[in-house]
Amino acid sequence: MSLIIEGLSKKYTKGIQALKHISLTVPEGECVGIVGESGSGKSTLARILLGLESYKEGIITYNGKPIVPKNRTSLREYRKSVQMIFQDTTNTLNPKLPIWKSLLEPLDNYKEASPSFLEQGLTKMEKAEQLLEIVGLEKEMINRYPHELSGGQKQRVSIARAISLAPSLLVCDEPTASLDVTVQVQILQLLKELQKKTNMTILFISHDIRAVAYLCGRVIVLKNGVMVDEFRIGDIYHKERHPYTKALIQAASSE
Ligand SMILES: Nc1ncnc2c1ncn2[C@@H]1O[C@H](COP(=O)(O)OP(=O)(O)OP(=O)(O)O)[C@@H](O)[C@H]1O
Numbered sequence: 719m720s721l722i723i724e725g726l727s728k729k730y731t732k733g734i735q736a737l738k739h740i741s742l743t744v745p746e747g748e749c750v751g752i753v754g755e756s757g758s759g760k761s762t763l764a765r766i767l768l769g770l771e772s773y774k775e776g777i778i779t780y781n782g783k784p785i786v787p788k789n790r791t792s793l794r795e796y797r798k799s800v801q802m803i804f805q806d807t808t809n810t811l812n813p814k815l816p817i818w819k820s821l822l823e824p825l826d827n828y829k830e831a832s833p834s835f836l837e838q839g840l841t842k843m844e845k846a847e848q849l850l851e852i853v854g855l856e857k858e859m860i861n862r863y864p865h866e867l868s869g870g871q872k873q874r875v876s877i878a879r880a881i882s883l884a885p886s887l888l889v890c891d892e893p894t895a896s897l898d899v900t901v902q903v904q905i906l907q908l909l910k911e912l913q914k915k916t917n918m919t920i921l922f923i924s925h926d927i928r929a930v931a932y933l934c935g936r937v938i939v940l941k942n943g944v945m946v947d948e949f950r951i952g953d954i955y956h957k958e959r960h961p962y963t964k965a966l967i968q969a970a971s972s973e
Pocket residue numbers: 730731734735736754755756757758759760761762763925
């Protein structure tokens with residue numbers, strides 16, 4: 719069970735080369751951080767992995783099966799096991815729907831799924847309540863609307879939604895970037911806890927190398943679409959780190 723990316727390149731229209739020959743293997747249950755400054759290609763990689771963006775060069779397989787972008791039938795099964803959390807919850811949570819409806823959408827789409835952390839024989843509402851409890855929210859919140867929640871609460875709802883199908887891979891694209899520092903830490907702790915409980919694989923994208931260091935065992939560094947460094951977190955201060963990695967660490971420590 720692993721995600722294998724081999725020689726992935728992505729060119730947008732107008733010749734913008736967002737990714738250049740990315741190769742990466744993510745074994746099951748590992749948490750891998752992807753860091754790099756704005757425009758380095760992080761979100762492009764995330765969207766490609768979710769099948770939301772096409773690519774012409776390279777091969778991506780998940781558990782031995784290729785990811786075919788924008789192919790509805792092959793993506794259906796894949797989406798059940800691969801979920802994503804975005805920085806901006808406005809695209810995840812429909813403002814017109816009460817929280818419980820957004821929460822249960824994945825479970826409604828995949829009626830055959832029965833994640834082990836949800837008790838058997840629950841009503842829909844009880845399922846929504848349990849999901850909220852897992853992410854540390856009051857179950858009474860199920861009847862609220864997104865605009866009636868804080869940013870951190872909305873992000874917890876998105877996390878609850880993303881894990882509702884017990885995905886084996888969770889891709890997080892800057893999930894804490896818009897939150898204040900204390901809430902950021904809480905969300906990171908929550909992800910760490912969930913990762914331990916479910917042994918899901920996490921790809922955690924961030925420009926904040928400290929957040930990555932807290933959560934991830936391994937880190938890759940992107941610069942202008944090129945993977946310039948890859949290391950185990952214990953080697954973060956190793957003298958052989960790429961100068962760009964060192965600059966990212968330096969920048970983070972002077973913030
Ligand atoms: N739809 C698109 N069409 C054309 N170019 C794009 C598109 N999306 C992204 N790009 C370009 O691809 C490059 C990588 O963008 P990407 O969004 O992947 O960066 P990022 O690392 O996620 O940045 P940030 O930290 O700001 O979110 C950038 O140069 C960007 O301008």
